[in-house]
Amino acid sequence: MELSELYRLMLVARRIDEEAIALQRQGALPGYAPMKGQEAAQVGSAAALDLTRDFAFPNYRDLGAAVAMGVDLVGYLATHLGVWHGGLYDPRASRLAPFNAVVGGPVPHAVGWAMGAKLDDTGGAAITWFGDGASSQGDVHESMNFAGVYRLPVVFFCQNNGWAISVPTERQVAGGSVAARAAGYGIEGRQVDGNDVMAVHEATREALDRARNGGGPTVIEAMTYRIGPHSTSDDPGRYRTLEEEQAWAEKDPIARAARELPAETVAEAEEHAARVVREVRDGLLALEQRPGEELFSFVYREPTKALLDQQRAWKESLDA
Numbered sequence: 001m002e003l004s005e006l007y008r009l010m011l012v013a014r015r016i017d018e019e020a021i022a023l024q025r026q027g028a029l030p031g032y033a034p035m036k037g038q039e040a041a042q043v044g045s046a047a048a049l050d051l052t053r054d055f056a057f058p059n060y061r062d063l064g065a066a067v068a069m070g071v072d073l074v075g076y077l078a079t080h081l082g083v084w085h086g087g088l089y090d091p092r093a094s095r096l097a098p099f100n101a102v103v104g105g106p107v108p109h110a111v112g113w114a115m116g117a118k119l120d121d122t123g124g125a126a127i128t129w130f131g132d133g134a135s136s137q138g139d140v141h142e143s144m145n146f147a148g149v150y151r152l153p154v155v156f157f158c159q160n161n162g163w164a165i166s167v168p169t170e171r172q173v174a175g176g177s178v179a180a181r182a183a184g185y186g187i188e189g190r191q192v193d194g195n196d197v198m199a200v201h202e203a204t205r206e207a208l209d210r211a212r213n214g215g216g217p218t219v220i221e222a223m224t225y226r227i228g229p230h231s232t233s234d235d236p237g238r239y240r241t242l243e244e245e246q247a248w249a250e251k252d253p254i255a256r257a258a259r260e261l262p263a264e265t266v267a268e269a270e271e272h273a274a275r276v277v278r279e280v281r282d283g284l285l286a287l288e289q290r291p292g293e294e295l296f297s298f299v300y301r302e303p304t305k306a307l308l309d310q311q312r313a314w315k316e317s318l319d320a
């Protein structure tokens with residue numbers, strides 16, 4: 001994919017991200033995890049997927065992946081609205097699993113999917129996005145080892161954004177590198193400049209090709225930065241310096257890509273992003289509440305007695 005196209009996607013992600021924060025401030029969204037600064041890592045990697053056969057497993061901060069994969073953004077952001085179990089988009093059709101708020105949670109899911117793809121010989125690969133903090137979860141180590149043993153078609157894409165809420169990478173990642181761990185699992189590992197969208201795109205394409213061709217898993221560690229707060233209820237001023245924030249703001253992936261593009265391409269992308277933002281905002285605000293009854297549906301195939309008791313109590317409380 002060309003830089004101009006990746007730029008357009010990154011800018012949509014940036015502007016929707018800003019809009020989501022504004023909607024949270026207006027009370028329309030209960031909470032949101034901003035991804036400002038990580039557009040190149042997310043868009044560059046997601047744009048490398050083959051949506052006819054690959055599948056992606058994101059966490060809570062991966063709006064840029066949803067944008068690059070062409071997911072219905074009203075349906076995607078409905079997850080943050082908390083109106084239903086996960087978003088209101090179709091994960092199967094879009095190839096993007098509902099995002100996971102469990103740190104490290106999507107990683108074993110991707111490995112399980114990759115095991116299925118290998119057994120069924122589909123030729124598809126899985127990708128999962130997770131953070132530097134998530135990389136120290138047991139689930140992530142077990143997943144990498146399992147994928148290494150079975151040589152599964154999966155790309156472990158770590159967005160090292162410097163922080164796990166208020167804990168810096170150096171207190172989270174022993175040995176200093178997530179990519180270096182890959183060697184211990186007998187798989188490929190590499191670090192990329194996570195703010196260089198073309199470099200991320202190329203590295204991910206290579207890793208996905210290798211996975212699809214039986215070459216096994218890859219760990220990619222994209223070095224980037226979370227420019228904004230951890231979430232709309234976080235104040236980063238309490239744990240990091242303004243100098244650090246300013247130094248990284250200068251490496252902004254969008255400004256960096258814009259410097260390499262003609263001014264009219266940049267202006268046209270801005271107009272396009274503004275249009276998308278209007279549509280998404282109108283769509284989100286028009287969403288109706290889902291029936292409360294759905295709180296109890298789809299939890300188990302056969303509802304448990306405890307769940308049925310809760311459902312009854314809930315109904316009685318409405319009648320009271």
Ligand SMILES: Cc1ncc(C[n+]2csc(CCOP(=O)(O)OP(=O)(O)O)c2C)c(N)n1
Pocket residue numbers: 061101102103104130131132133134135161163164165226230
């Ligand atoms: C299993 C689990 N433990 C703790 C939390 C609380 N929590 C939410 S985000 C977060 C930090 C994750 O940091 P990182 O993996 O670097 O991702 P980032 O938020 O920086 O994108 C923590 C501890 C959680 N959601 N799930």
Ligand SMILES: [Mg+2]
Pocket residue numbers: 131132133159160161162163164165
């Ligand atoms: Mg992090």
